[in-house]
Amino acid sequence: MPGIAPHREQLMSTLLVIDDDRLHCDLLQVALARHGYQVSTATGGREGVVLFRQLRPVVTLLDLRMPEMDGLAVLKEIRTLDPRAGVIMLGGGATEELENHARKLRVTDFFRKGLSLDVLIGAVHRAAQQAKRDASASESRAGEDREHTPEEQILVVDDDVMARELLVRFLSLRGYRVRAAKDGREALRLVEESAPDLLILDLAMPEMNGVELLRALAARDYAGRTIILSGHQNDPLLADAWALGPQEVLDKPLDLERTLMAVQLVMVCREC
Structure with a gap:
């Protein structure tokens, strides 16, 4: 041809x-x-x-x-x-x-x-x-991230299986140790087993939403950082979530490069 x-x-x-x-x-x-x-x-x-x-x-x-x-x-x-x-x-x-x-x-x-x-x-x-x-x-980038952040642990909490697996794979390839929970109750159990350095948390979940999970973690003296995932900026839960002190809020559907930048920034601030 x-x-x-x-x-x-x-x-x-x-x-x-x-x-x-x-x-x-x-x-x-x-x-x-x-x-x-x-x-x-x-x-x-x-x-x-x-x-x-x-x-x-x-x-x-x-x-x-x-x-x-x-x-x-x-x-x-x-x-x-x-x-x-x-x-x-x-x-x-x-x-x-x-x-x-x-x-x-x-x-x-x-x-x-x-x-x-x-x-x-x-x-x-x-x-x-x-x-x-x-x-x-x-x-x-994965090699650089593994060199600088081999021990940093992230917990992804999202009832959307596609979004959850996407984040786990994406961040794992960049050297982070990543676990996942499909709902708030499973997240509480995982945090009690080993508290993560960073929680990436969907707001809208059944049974226990993101705000309820943050309140439960605050009662357990969770000291890690939090990035909130929200479907839209007028989510009624968002104001309550901000009051609980997350470090960042990201819109869905996720921009993976922006997500990685937010994770890196939050981790750097944690070290500071």
Whole structure:
């Protein structure tokens, strides 16, 4: 195929194509293999998630509309497994609402089906190069964080399993010891076992919300720092939470880089 020659760093980069249209999978596999990529395919969302876990591709090309498990559901799973993975979504007939939803999930790029292969392959090249730069930077930061903060412990408390697992993985890769609790009662038990240096706490939880947990911890003389997670700034619990002295409040959905900066700042202030 004329247009774009493979670069040396692209050779043997693993790609994954997830599309219920077998013909489209085969077309992309052949086209991308000609540019030096190693391409695997899946014709369903669940199969695609399994392959993503196994292969950890540098870029995934993902169809939006698929039966049983659509592209947005697959993208959520991918983000849980790898917050920085390159994902290009192909959204034939997508509405603006669906595209915005995909961008909120930090899709790398979004295209309508039917675009030229040269345009798509160019986007794959860019996403692959960016993913490699991100991976290299993450490894470097993780090494620095492990060097400076090997003993710092964080407890993530959130009833949203996706948000909870995302934070645990993201912060663990940066050298922190991270535990997780699905609700306030489990968090109290974990704090009693070993008090964390930092609590990352969702406000809106059933049975025992974030404010109630902070009050219970205050009664137990918890001396660690706290970062609050809130779905919106007009949350009625937020004023009560501020009164209990958290160090930071972060909005959901989380910006992971901002979250990391907040964690680092809180830890530095704790040492001061």
